[in-house]
Amino acid sequence: MTEMPLDEAECLRGIMARGELQPVFQPIVDYRARALLGYEALIRGPEGSALHRPDELFAAAKRCGLALELEHACREASLRAFAQSNLSGRLFINVTPGCLCDIRMLNGHTRELLGELGLAPNRLVIELTENQQITDLPGILDVLRHYRGRGFQIAIDDLGEGFANLRMWSELRPEFVKIDKHFVQGIADDRIKYHFVRAMQDLAEICNASLVAEGIETAEDFACVRDMGIACGQGFFIARPLASPARHLSAAVVDALGQSRVAVGPGGGAAGKLPTARTLLRPVVPVELGSSNELAIARFEADPTLDVLPVVNGSHPVGLINRHSLIDRFARPFRKELYGRKSCELFMDQAPLIVDQHATIQELAMMLSFAPRHYLFDGFIVTANGRYLGIGSSHALMATITEMQISAARYANPLTQLPGNVPINEHIDRMLVSRQSFVAAYIDIDDFKPFNDTFGYRRGDDVIQTLARLICESCDERLDFVGHIGGDDFFVIFQSADWEMRCWQLVCDFSEAMQRLLGDDEAARGGYMVENRRGELTFQTLPRLSVGAVRIDAGECDSHREVAAAASIAKKQAKKRAKEAASHRSPGSLFVERRRIGCAPVAAAKLLN
Incomplete structure (x- = not known):
């Protein structure tokens, strides 16, 4: 690396004057x-000089009192290079x-x-x-x-x-x-x-x-x-x-x-399973960059339903012409004579909203909400690997989102607001279609009915809502799908590698939460007194969790029904173990089906039996 000249200020001024940034x-x-x-x-100084690195360049400018001059020169050089590179x-x-x-x-x-x-x-x-x-x-x-x-x-x-x-x-x-x-x-x-x-x-x-x-x-x-x-x-x-x-x-x-994992929550899933930008696509023949404004106006006049006209450079979209903006401009005197034969680039939006065909409806909605207001009227361009496919409208997007929200509200559990049976089944099917390995966990509360009968349904609802919160806290919201089947039954689709540790932590956390819901005496004894059918007082243990888990590898199951059947069998085994361990004050039970799940018709029939 060459040494710095003695006069830093003179050197810096020379770099800026000669355009060496x-x-x-x-x-x-x-x-x-x-x-x-x-x-x-970003900016670099002359190659091979002591001021090539940006930190050295700006530090020298600060020492010489030329920081503002350098910043202005950098901005102009960057703008010119950006435009020249097109x-x-x-x-x-x-x-x-x-x-x-x-x-x-x-x-x-x-x-x-x-x-x-x-x-x-x-x-x-x-x-x-x-x-x-x-x-x-x-x-x-x-x-x-x-x-x-x-x-x-x-x-x-x-x-x-x-x-x-x-x-x-x-x-x-x-x-x-x-x-x-x-x-x-x-x-x-x-x-x-x-x-x-x-x-x-x-x-x-x-x-x-x-x-x-x-x-x-x-x-x-x-x-x-x-x-x-x-x-x-x-x-x-x-x-x-x-x-x-x-x-x-x-x-x-x-x-x-x-290679994204199957997304969790609304909008997740494999392409084609839920609405994407391609779902909203309207094929519109674009105009080439360099076409005249007269051609653009003729296109609008020929098609009254056309609100925007995409502009492409070859197969790549570069702009969008708004119908009303263009016609308003040419409604003024002499505008047609002045600009009619000039390139449509003159009046097009050079930074239109461009989305990939696989972008989800939720991603589209987020992009539009963050974008300048005029995008709501212009809509967006849909591409495949950067190549133009067509255009989409905000009106169609909003209609689709409204329909999805109504559907989501219909299938959510009213007590916990977690997804119910239909979204659970849909997510399992998305996992199967994507051929992703996952773990299905069926979670159930043991001895919940005696608690609900003794303390009332409001306290019972508190227990269910507490469990819902603990399950969500124990899961990785990026990877794991939490659903509420109904009552005290929950279902989790784990993609987390440490799912087994999370299940055990959930069992322990729920046990501690139940002890806090009752008085000190009940917590110390691990239960409470309840009247049985004969009117006799008997000791009832606190509600505990039974978790049945089964790993589903790619190709093992064909539908959510087979996954649910396998998880249900695992849950029954967990409840059986919980009864055997009840006298030992166990906080709960986790049963993991370690055997491979076969999904041929015979194997599936065995599971269901």
């Missing part, structure tokens, strides 16, 4: 669309608080530069970094609101690294919030990090923001972030920053997206 771009994947959302612009999607530009309020940021130069480069403001995301103390938060909020009013979107960087961005989040309501890589790296194996990010996700849903998980470096962390429902991801596993970055997802990322 080297922008690189790191792709950001949109999990819900299964495509690239856009790129973050990259699609959004561009995330890092801006410090000091630069944001600088007069050179507010004098209209950025708007003029975007016009010169042909970049629409809605494709730019101002990413506010917290690497310097914020001294004028109200002023920064005003400036950001100004930019948002001009079409720019806002992102807050490194959530979790400092405290100022938490206040920024609550007051500004940015469109994107980036999670600091500390909380993302190793999240697949760190429950504390997982719950921290889960809390951030809850905040994001309340604030209508999309989370971007930074620092994803392994397939395991990529899958964990995806299964949590985080909107976007960024990191070396997806792609490294390059001057000429990837324009499509790599084979490794596509493979990781395709």
